[in-house]
Amino acid sequence: MADSTQFTSGARSGGNSGSAGSGDTSALDAEKMIENAKNMGTQIIGTVRESATSMMDEQRNRAADQIASIAGMVRNSVQSLDGQSAGPICQYADDTARQIDSFAETLRSRSWSELASDVEDFARRWPVMFMASAIGAGALVGRFLVSSGTRVTQNAPSMPSTTGMNPGPILARLPNL
Numbered sequence: 342m343a344d345s346t347q348f349t350s351g352a353r354s355g356g357n358s359g360s361a362g363s364g365d366t367s368a369l370d371a372e373k374m375i376e377n378a379k380n381m382g383t384q385i386i387g388t389v390r391e392s393a394t395s396m397m398d399e400q401r402n403r404a405a406d407q408i409a410s411i412a413g414m415v416r417n418s419v420q421s422l423d424g425q426s427a428g429p430i431c432q433y434a435d436d437t438a439r440q441i442d443s444f445a446e447t448l449r450s451r452s453w454s455e456l457a458s459d460v461e462d463f464a465r466r467w468p469v470m471f472m473a474s475a476i477g478a479g480a481l482v483g484r485f486l487v488s489s490g491t492r493v494t495q496n497a498p499s500m501p502s503t504t505g506m507n508p509g510p511i512l513a514r515l516p517n518l
Contacts, residue, residue, distance in 0.1 A: 402449060405445045408441060411441055415437055415441065419431050419434040
């Protein structure tokens with residue numbers, strides 16, 4: 342702090358007050374408390390950031406492992422095919438498995454900021470392809486969530502209606518559209 346003059350509750354404190362020393366010590370104590378609070382806040386933010394980064398890295402590695410297992414499934418399906426009867430198909434599937442493995446390794450080895458930069462570059466170079474990919478990914482995730490939700494409600498026990506109304510007779514009277 343370049344200026345040693347402190348303004349506290351409208352009064353100027355910095356050696357010019359009438360009481361010798363009492364204003365200085367209370368101002369210094371308040372300043373130390375503020376500095377300690379800032380340091381604690383900085384430490385808490387650092388700890389939260391570190392734990393969030395660690396959790397995100399775990400999730401990234403878990404996703405990379407899942408992606409690599411997909412490559413393994415593609416390879417296994419290629420091995421089950423006869424190499425001579427389905428030559429080009431086996432070659433394409435093997436190339437696909439290598440690309441999937443490469444993507445999984447890229448996901449494992451790069452930081453979140455590098456991955457975000459790659460996505461940003463892709464979106465700038467090919468905006469239409471990026472939008473189509475985003476829409477496709479959203480549709481796949483939405484379909485997955487809908488199918489997962491349907492399965493859960495089918496297995497869940499039937500709950501009685503909280504309104505006391507049974508819509509069955511009403512719905513039966515509606516015309517088929």
